[in-house]
Amino acid sequence: MMNYKNTWQTDLEEYIRQGEPEQSEKSIAWKTAIGLQDVDGLKTSEYLLETAKEHIEGKIDISTAQERISNYYEVRTDRKNIENDTKEADIVSTRITQLLSEKAFQFSPAELFLIHKRLFTGVFKHAGEIRSYNISKKEWVLKGDSVFYASFESIKDTLDYDFNQEKAFSYEGLTIQKAIEHISDFTAGIWQIHPFCEGNTRTTAVFILKYLSTFGFSLSNSVFAKNSWYFRNALVRANYNNLQKGISSTTKYLNLFFENLLLNANHDLKNRYLHIDYNKNFQSATYEISKCQNDTFEKENGTLELSLEDLVIIKALKENPQITQKDLAVKVGKSERSIKRKTVLLQEKGFIKRESGKRNGKWIVLIDNSKTN
Structure with missing residues (x-):
């Protein structure tokens, strides 16, 4: 089953392949805007992808797209985890798309x-x-x-x-x-x-x-x-x-x-x-190039969405299961804010889990050792 990271790129690429200039231009702007969120470890929502498609197809303008995203998060107060993971990425993506479309x-x-x-x-x-x-x-x-x-x-x-x-x-x-x-x-x-x-x-x-x-x-x-x-x-x-x-x-x-x-x-x-x-x-086993394709690792039943950054985090958790997120951020050279997002996503995907609470707990790596060793 293809994961969301791959589907948004594939879906938006289709508009480029169709060859209609206006749709192609909008699609590239959206792909750029969404892709740029990765520099801060942010991921956009599936709702943003659907909104982007409607904008690319000319069903809504960019101002309406921004309004939809804003309203979406105003009424999603019952889904705080999703809001924390995607709100910034969604809002900023729509704004980047608008800026890239302006000639001024x-x-x-x-x-x-x-x-x-x-x-x-x-x-x-x-x-x-x-x-x-x-x-x-x-x-x-x-x-x-x-x-x-x-x-x-x-x-x-x-x-x-x-x-x-x-x-x-x-x-x-x-x-x-x-x-x-x-x-x-x-x-x-x-x-x-x-x-x-x-x-x-x-x-x-x-x-x-x-x-x-x-x-x-x-x-x-x-x-x-x-x-x-x-x-x-x-x-x-x-x-x-x-x-x-x-x-x-x-x-x-x-x-x-x-x-x-x-x-x-x-x-x-x-x-x-x-x-x-x-x-x-x-060339150490931690960064085995021969197993890597486009900085992701694959398994038989689909794509195992593990970036090189994910692998570095997982390796650090395996070496020290008791490591705090603050110390993990220092070890891998990312902000603590980014590490918190990454560990949440890795838990949601079933690659790691947290056992026995925050203070005295430890990290358990669930992924096959052959993928990360």
Whole structure:
């Protein structure tokens, strides 16, 4: 039986195959919007998929789609677990779809802040506002280390500098590959500033997509839908240096992503390639490549929806069944908020379970050991 993660992509892909320009454009926008939720471990609901289909088919406009999603969660107070899992993803997906369909755009920090405000009003308390504290985030691809983000006191000045540099840059005479390399540098730079408390990657992605449209590019494929986590990890690697370990920041991964997005290239975008230890010991059984196809593992009676991120979490639970979600977040380099969502989803899918309560309980891994060892 095909799971929801696969069905939404398959269902929306059908509109692209049918070849009707308006439906294809809407479908790609929805696929991009839904796929981008994965950067924060969020999943959309089946109700959103049905709403998206009606919008793609022209039965409703995007404002009606947004209103439906809003009303859906207002009356679903009896289903708190579902609301917590999908509400943010559904609301933000409809807003991304609307923004991607609009032709209006101004290249400025103010536009970046406006996009964040439009995406996250009512979702985050400080939507559209500069963060007021310094941050660090433990990253799985960095083995728990963090990128150095801009100091909150320098955000405005740093953004102004980066935008002024980009405005002054001329793309005239550049090959498309050189232009992509420069776009990668700019994208990595504004993402490293991380001006907001939350939602930076989704905001950066929408801003860059709209910026690219001013160069005549348009969404013509589903790279973001399938590789949004790769996009974020590529941004991480573009901003991480550890010379003691022989690691330098590189935009080569981001270049590959943009070449797939803009040139319909076919680079193999696998998250494991971005891990700082990939060339050293990534052939270990934990990350067995030969069993992996599109970063999911399969079983005989259907698709076993386990991303590489899921496998890392499950491995950590097997190694320490008593681990807390806080310590698990540190170990795998994700936010505690993301880990809570992931463990709930893994329990719902029957891959793990929690035994004997929160304080003195332990995690039980139910999946076949051969899939994760």
